[in-house]
Amino acid sequence: MATQKPVIRSIRLSETVSPFGPGALVDILGESFMAVTGDEWPPTSIRTAVPCDRLAEKLGVDEFWAAPSSGTPDAPKTPGLEFARFPAWLFCQECRRMTQWRRSLEKGAAPTCPECEGRMVPMRFVVVCTTKSHADDVPWVEWVHRPSDGGCRVRDRLRFKSAKGGGEGLSSLEVSCEACKSSRSLGDLRGDILSREGLLCRGRQPWQFEGSGCGGKVEVLQRGATSLHFGDSVSAIDIPEVEGRAAELEELIRNHPLFGVIKTNPSGALLDILVDELATNSSASADAIRAGVAALVGSTPPLAQAKSSLLAEEYEAFVAAAKGAAPAQDFVTRTSAIADGSSNVADLVGSLLPGVVIVDRLREVRASTGFRRYTPEADPVPSVPPKPYEKKWFPAVEGYGEGVFIRFDGAHVDGWASDTHVNARTAQIAAHQEGSVLGSRLHEASAQYMLLHSFAHALMRELAFRSGYSAPSLRERIYCEAAGDYAVFIYTTSTDVEGTLGGLARQGEQPYLGQAIVRALEQVAWCANDPVCSETEAQSIDGLNLAACHACMLAPETSCESFNLLLDRALLVGTDRAPGYFSSIIAAVTEAMIEQG
Incomplete structure (x- = not known):
């Protein structure tokens, strides 16, 4: 038999915080793993310290540590993070045998069937606790034998195969025991069936050998379900x-x-x-x-x-930078403006967006604080379970980059937001947020916030074409924490200490930024899915978007701070009844095009 070569499995350093922070599922080359909490990480002698006093104070921890990384992953002694194989139950693609994989079977290569040497892949279902954020494998042996109750508990004779007589969907698949001939259709494996049959939560995570005896109700989820992991992370820009x-x-x-x-x-x-x-x-x-x-x-x-x-x-730091405050080592800024006197359109944009700060170098620290499962209201699991007499810390990663800060005219925004029709649109979203499972994880819905958020998405889509950076590499920060203090910050970072290449900062200069904003507004004035997109009363998760879809407003998952929710492009460009904040810009552009023939 030919010897299998070890499979090198790797993720980016930045991904160890989000989206693959502690408790998250990671798919690599057809294999499925779960990231462990920080108490399972290698010792501090291998990890890298990430200093950020401001963020540490806000989160109530002593320090941050980044995961160990290496430029030579082929080296056999390269330190790395521990990942737990999850689900641990695998099945062979050739003979359909099911095997509960254990750590003692790991040999560095992809798992192969002990019976026919075929490739083994993970089962598609797992179970989660509905209240305590635990996760576990489906107890296949107990579930298969539950109807017969014949006393058979053989663990190594299960097969995952097509059901006799066919069927549709999950009912066409079954798990059977060759020892006692018991079998059950996957069509029966849904919802809280395990809890109803007395199979309750064991109170453990996939990397833990012993459970706490939780005893709570569990539900069956598909392995790729979004509710399997709600990660909490917080980031801070290193400011003076x-x-x-x-x-x-x-x-x-x-x-x-x-x-x-x-x-x-x-x-x-x-x-x-x-x-x-x-x-x-x-x-x-x-x-x-x-x-x-x-x-x-x-x-x-x-x-x-x-x-x-x-x-x-951070908003205060940007305002101070706009007034000429001295830059810091990792907060190198310069001021700019949109209005340049060259055109009425640019001057009009500049009156609505009076402040621009270009950041040529910034440092961002992003920390993972914990996660939840099943619902955002479930009990949180900290990214690093605290231990007595040990310093508190969180996994973190630092990145260096650049960005463009754009401040809105606060008085003009508040005046626009007081319009009756604008309030009527945003009130729909506010009502939906109160009843949404994600409502507590989002900023409070308001006309001001939704305007800023929608503008950031429109501008990011345009800057992705102009700056030389891919769309997923751009991020947003929305500043709407106090009345009148309204701004957006579009930025990009890299884990390389040298930072990024300057393409985004250049787009903040005259006349590029004004041109990008006007073009972004033109793009969202019409959508390929109109009139459905613009006339819908609510769309997306729990109806938390209005005029916003994949064709016009949605951004990559890594770019948005609010899960692509609380968006409405009509607040930018207006409708027949509700005025858009930038309606005058659209009118001016249209008039200029008519004059030019």
């Missing part, structure tokens, strides 16, 4: 220290004499008094003060609070 308005507002709230009482009763009447007094005696809005109080008393989810605080600080 800025004493912004968010910090000033926090200090005002903490120093108010009523704050000590409000901490014990945040929903009482005293909160209204505090908000009124601070709104009268400071420049902060009532909504911003309420949000600040909620963050300080802990009524805002910690992860959402951390993300909001990070974005608010």
Whole structure:
């Protein structure tokens, strides 16, 4: 028999945080693995430290570590991450024998059948706990024998094959035991069938040998189901220290004499008094003060609070850069403008988007904080289970790159958002968000946020053609954390410390940025799926999009911070009833084209 060569399995370093962070399924060359939590990682002597004090403070950890990487994956002693084969139950493509693969059988090569040496591939179904985020293999032996209850528990005589008599869909497939002739159709393996038959959660993850005896209900999912893994990650741009308005507002709230009482009763009447007094005696809005109080008393989810605080600080840093603040080593900026006096269209765009900051070099740190399974409301599993007397840390990766920051005219945005028809459109999404399983993982739906988010998607699609970077390599950051502070940041990073090549930063210069924005708006003014796309009342997951589909607005998964939701291109270009924020731009472009013949 010929000796099999070891199969080199690798993923990018940046993918160890997202999308293949702890708890996520990884498909490599037809094999299926699950990334383990940080407590199963190699020792710190092999890993690489990722410093980012600002992010560590917000997440309440001491440090970040990147996964070990090597430029010579063919070396037999190359350190790497441990991945658990999942599902562990495989079947042979030749003889259809099922085998529960174990770590002792791993020899570095792809699994082959012990009976006929055919290639073995993973079973397509797994089970997840409905409340505690556990995942496990389908208990095939117990499930197959459950109807007969004849006492047979032979584990090495199962076959996955076509059912006798045919059928349609999953009913045409069955798992049978050759020892006792018991068999069951996969058509029976759906929903909570295992829980109803008394097969409950064992309280473990695929890389754990022993379970906690959870005993909760389980449901059967296909191996590629999106609900198998909801990863939580947070990123921060390395910025100079800025004493912004968010910090000033926090200090005002903490120093108010009523704050000590409000901490014990945040929903009482005293909160209204505090908000009124601070709104009268400071420049902060009532909504911003309420949000600040909620963050300080802990009524805002910690992860959402951390993300909001990070974005608010970054916005302040960009505003300071626009005013001439000195750049830092990894935050090299210069100012630009869209209006150049060369055309009415460019000047009109510049009046709506008055601030542009080009970032020639930036550093971003992205950390994985944990994951959930089955629903976003399930109990979270931390990326690194805490241990007594050990420093707290999260897996992270750093990237260097460039980007373009575009600030909106806050007063103009708020004035546009107060339109009755605009409010009517966004109110539909806000109502759907309240009942959505993903609602808690998204930014609060508002006309302002949906405008910024839709604009970012339209611009990213256009910049992908102009900048020389592929669409999946571009990312967005939406700044909408306080009234009037509205901006988008389109950027790209690379894990190479040298950073990127400058193609995106160049697109922020005159006249390129203005041309890109106008072209992006022209592209989304019409969609190949119109009139269906523009006239639909709601589409996508739980109806969280309006006029937005794959032909006009959706971006690659790696680019969007909101799962391609909360999008509506009509907010950009308008409808027969609702004015778009950039409707005047579309009208000016149309008029210019008519004049040119």
